[in-house]
Amino acid sequence: MYRFLLTPRWLGIFALTVIAAMVMVLLGNWQLDRYHGRTAVNERIDAGLRMAPVPLRDALPAPSGGPGTVGPPPAEDRTFTRVTLTGRYDTDNIVLVRGRTVESKVGFEVVTPLVLADGTAVLVDRGWIPPAPGGAFAQPEVPATPTGEVTVEGRVHASESGDAKVSRREGRLESRRVSLPQLAPELPYPVHGAYVLLDEQTPAADPVFKAVPVGHANNWQNLGYVVQWWIFGAMTLFGFGWVARREARRLAGVTDDRPRDRAADPSPA
Known part of the structure; x- marks a missing residue:
C-alpha cells in the first residue's frame, strides 16, 4: 500500500521533510542554549544585588x-x-x-x-x-x-x-x-x-544622581522560541505522514464514505 514511498519523487520529498525538521530542531536547540545563557546572566545580576562586596x-x-x-x-x-x-x-x-x-x-x-x-x-x-x-x-x-x-x-x-x-x-x-x-x-x-x-x-554621592538599573535579559522569550521550533519540526513530520496516508488511500481507491449532511444539500427542484 505504501510502496510508492520508495519512488524517487517520494524519497526526495521525505529527505526534504527530514532535513527541514532537523533544521527546526537545531534552531530550537540554539534558542535553548540562549535561554540557558540568559538565565545565567539573570542569576548573576540577582546574586550581585544580594552579595557582600569583595x-x-x-x-x-x-x-x-x-x-x-x-x-x-x-x-x-x-x-x-x-x-x-x-x-x-x-x-x-x-x-x-x-x-x-x-x-x-x-x-x-x-x-x-x-x-x-x-x-x-x-x-x-x-x-x-x-x-x-x-x-x-x-x-x-x-x-x-x-x-x-x-x-x-x-x-x-x-x-x-x-x-x-x-x-x-x-x-x-x-x-x-x-x-x-x-x-x-x-x-x-x-x-x-x-x-x-x-x-x-x-563620601556619599550627590542625590541628583539616579542609580542605573541593570535590566534582566528576556530569557522566557527564548524558551518560547524553543517550543515554537520544536512544534514546527513535529508538524513537518506529521504533515508528511498525513499526505502520504492520503496518497495511499487514493491509490487504493478508498473514498470518503462518511454520511453527508443532507440538510446542507440543495432542495430538489
Missing part, C-alpha cells in the same frame, strides 16, 4: 599595559560581582554617556575614572542625570566630584560593544556607549577591562 582584584584582573590600554575582561562568571575599591576621581577626564534612559527619561550617565594606588584606573558609572534645559543632548550640569580618597561599592559590568565615537566637548569626553577600548586611548593611564556601576560611595 575586593576588586577578586573579580577583575589588573591591567598590565601602558597608558591608554585596556586590561583583560573579567571572567564571565564574575560579571555583576559586587566589589569595593578605593582611589581618587580624575575630574579632568569625566565621560558623559549621552542618550541613556532611566525611568522613561533620556539623559546622561556620568562615568568618572577612579585612579587606584597602583596608578591604574577603573571607570565608575556614578549614575544618571537629566540634560540641561534645551534638549535631550544638552550637556548637563554635573554635580561636584568628591576630592581626596573615595571608596566605592558597585557591580562589575562588562564593556559595552558597538561603535562609539568619542569626542571632547567643553572639557568633557562624550560617547554613546561605555566602550572601554574606545575610551582608554583618551586616558593617561591603564584602564581595567570592565567598569563599575556605583551602588554606594564614601
Whole structure:
C-alpha cells in the first residue's frame, strides 16, 4: 500500500521533510542554549544585588599595559560581582554617556575614572542625570566630584560593544556607549577591562544622581522560541505522514464514505 514511498519523487520529498525538521530542531536547540545563557546572566545580576562586596582584584584582573590600554575582561562568571575599591576621581577626564534612559527619561550617565594606588584606573558609572534645559543632548550640569580618597561599592559590568565615537566637548569626553577600548586611548593611564556601576560611595554621592538599573535579559522569550521550533519540526513530520496516508488511500481507491449532511444539500427542484 505504501510502496510508492520508495519512488524517487517520494524519497526526495521525505529527505526534504527530514532535513527541514532537523533544521527546526537545531534552531530550537540554539534558542535553548540562549535561554540557558540568559538565565545565567539573570542569576548573576540577582546574586550581585544580594552579595557582600569583595575586593576588586577578586573579580577583575589588573591591567598590565601602558597608558591608554585596556586590561583583560573579567571572567564571565564574575560579571555583576559586587566589589569595593578605593582611589581618587580624575575630574579632568569625566565621560558623559549621552542618550541613556532611566525611568522613561533620556539623559546622561556620568562615568568618572577612579585612579587606584597602583596608578591604574577603573571607570565608575556614578549614575544618571537629566540634560540641561534645551534638549535631550544638552550637556548637563554635573554635580561636584568628591576630592581626596573615595571608596566605592558597585557591580562589575562588562564593556559595552558597538561603535562609539568619542569626542571632547567643553572639557568633557562624550560617547554613546561605555566602550572601554574606545575610551582608554583618551586616558593617561591603564584602564581595567570592565567598569563599575556605583551602588554606594564614601563620601556619599550627590542625590541628583539616579542609580542605573541593570535590566534582566528576556530569557522566557527564548524558551518560547524553543517550543515554537520544536512544534514546527513535529508538524513537518506529521504533515508528511498525513499526505502520504492520503496518497495511499487514493491509490487504493478508498473514498470518503462518511454520511453527508443532507440538510446542507440543495432542495430538489
